Amino acid sequence: MSRLVWFRSDLRVTDNPALHYACDDQADVQAVFILCDQYVESHPIGPRKLWFIRESLKDLAVNLQKSGIELSLLRVAKAGDIPAKLMAFCKEMGIKSLYCNAEYPIDEIERDRKVKASCEGADIAFRRYHDRCLIPPGMLKTGQGSVYRVFTPFSKAWKEKIKSARLEAYLAPETGRGKKAKDATRAIDQCFARCDLRPAPDHWQPGENIAQRKLQEFCDNALLEYDEQRDTPAGPGTSRLSPYLSIGSLSPKQCYLAAAARVKGDWEKHSGVNTWINELIWREFYMHIAQAFPALSRHKPMQAYTDDFPWRYDKTLFQRWCNGETGIPIVDAAMRQLNNTGWMHNRLRMVTAMFLCKNLKIDWRWGERYFMEQLIDADFCANNGGWQWSASTGTDAAPYFRIMNPVSQSERHDPDGQFIRRYVSELAELNNKDVHTGRGAAAYCDPIVDLNRSRQEAIDLFKSLKSNEATANES
The missing domain is CATH 3.40.50.620 (HUPs)
Structure with missing residues (x-):
């Protein structure tokens, strides 16, 4: 059979x-x-x-x-x-x-x-x-029997559930168990022959064995300090395992077991390990949400009232953002990192997304698709969840009045401008203060938007929408 x-x-x-x-x-x-x-x-x-x-x-x-x-x-x-x-x-x-x-x-x-x-x-x-989740969608419910819409109670329920789970990774099938199989290399190349491919071997090495090796190296060298190092884009503080998780060369269970083993199972008491496992839980949270609310897969916001936000559809501004030519150094550095490597540091994903949605007021769905087109670790659930969080349209979204200032973010997380200089060569000679604003660099473009004024405009628009929603609910 x-x-x-x-x-x-x-x-x-x-x-x-x-x-x-x-x-x-x-x-x-x-x-x-x-x-x-x-x-x-x-x-x-x-x-x-x-x-x-x-x-x-x-x-x-x-x-x-x-x-x-x-x-x-x-x-x-x-x-x-x-x-x-x-x-x-x-x-x-x-x-x-x-x-x-x-x-x-x-x-x-x-x-x-x-x-x-x-x-x-x-x-x-x-x-x-x-295999995409340690706890499959549908297995975690609130006391009222509904799906969790907020991350913190979801994560608490997840952690409680995982304590009683007997997790063990499945072994690979026995070698030599069946007939001699043909080499599939040629068939694979033929299948992808008409595809637009962009090789990136300088940045990424595909394969299951590579993924497992990188997981172990991360657990050995960076996991315990993850909570302190993860927000520094110029450093090696993140795992960079997301491409392997996105296509399944690595499973979340393998990640969890390796991280827990690093501290002999008592991971909740180790802030670095606990913080990294929280990132795994965020991935699962967005998968649970995607299954429970299929409209999200149809380009709809979780919070329906936000569909009335007067999004702009300015292709010129959008292309400036895509190209990393906004005149905001940390945004441009992050977008150029994405375009050059197919990956972007997680904090900078939030910074660039908020800048597009809140400062430029361009529809978050444009940015969501661009990330899917560019990211080597593109995953619909995580990408959609992250974009809706940043745009204040999703479940457990950032409050509309909380808008990251990209200059403040770069000053805090890239204080000496090392990351900015790596990707925005026009700013390489600026001092550690001006590198965050681009001030004094003759070859660098002017900002395409006033950060303070555009921030306040976005807050006022969202506040008005919220007020209209409350009035509609009362009537």
Whole structure:
């Protein structure tokens, strides 16, 4: 009896529940990955992440090959083509059971529903597991039985639940357990042949073994000081594991277990470890939210009244922000880091997002999509949650009157301008005070907006919206 493991955002052989259960006996196991053109365009999946996925698939294929599991590649034009394509493949290969791990945005949920229905019609068992979250969506509820909308009580409930969980990473399948599998490298290259790829080997090294090594290095060298170092963009204080988590070369369970092991399990008493695990909880929080509120996957704000905010749709200003040519040094440095490396420091994601939404008053959805196009670690749930937090439109959002001042942020977290100078060469010769404003640099552009005036304008607009909402609710 043949079984098929359908890989999606779980490109690894260790701690992969779908693969583990498919290989729990001596049944013949095969593997497949489907590239959907519509998903590449609409989600979107940017050129760097596509390259990262392609190279990670090659690594996955080699690891599967050691266990006699062959990875096949399928390509479809539209998401609606996936069920029929899968069923044809299953029929050709004599598949009787399909195994996969869950994804939570609405497009993926609807896709899986259709595939499950097709499997039932073809007498194929459909098995789905959870690996994106340590605690799957739906398992944490408030005392009233509803989904948590605020992070702090969610995190408290998560931590309480995790204490009773017996977590253990699944081992990779045994080597040599099946027939000799073919090398999938050529098939992978052919599948991605028409894709716009942007290789970034100078900044990122794909692969499951690389991911596990980087996790261990972070736990050994930076985890204990994470709470003190994480907000410094010029330093190595963050883990940079997000690209591996986004495509599943690394699981959140592996991250949690490694971090807990670093302090012999007593992680809540170690501020650095506790702070980093809180970041893992934030990822899970946004996945729970995405599944519970599918409108978020349809470009809607969590707080409906904010859709009446008079967003600007100025393409010229937006392009200045995209290019890192705003005249605000820390914003420009962060955007150039993104454009050059496919990654941005987390604090600077908040700073640049707030600047776009609050100071320029440009629709947060424009920025959300640009980040998805550029980030090698792009993940819909985390990206959408972060943008809505910054725009004060989401669940547990920043209060509309709390607007980060980018100059103050750079003075606090990049005091000597090391990060700014790294990416904004026009400011390299300025002193440690002027580097935060760009004052005195002849080759640098003037600010495209007055920070103080635009901040107050945004506060007044949001205040008016809140007042109108309160009046409407009373009537």
